[in-house]
Amino acid sequence: MEQITVRLPDGSERQAARGTSVREFIAEKIGPGLAKAAVVARLDGEMVDLSRPLESDTRLEVLTTKSPEALEIARHDAAHVMASIVQRLYPGTQVTIGPTVEDGFYYD
Incomplete structure (x- = not known):
């Protein structure tokens, strides 16, 4: 499966399979605790649901209830x-x- 690059707010980058949901990406590549706390995400500045598939290289920001x-x-x-x-x-x-x-x- 084709890999895409996801850039996080701290400037670090992680690889993921194209089509991975935002929630799966957070749980697998960042941490399950953040995945549980996540309410919504921002992909390239656009608010998206956590079920949204990652289709191309993107910038990801995870928003929790603290946001x-x-x-x-x-x-x-x-x-x-x-x-x-x-x-x-x-x-x-x-x-x-x-x-x-x-x-x-x-x-x-």
């Missing part, structure tokens, strides 16, 4: 899950917006 961007994504996802649960518990419920706020999230 403001990743925390906002986790809160946004939690808001959607909460809205779905409310709609199942109370059929006919109409939800409108579910933004994140400084200390968490809410749904109207």
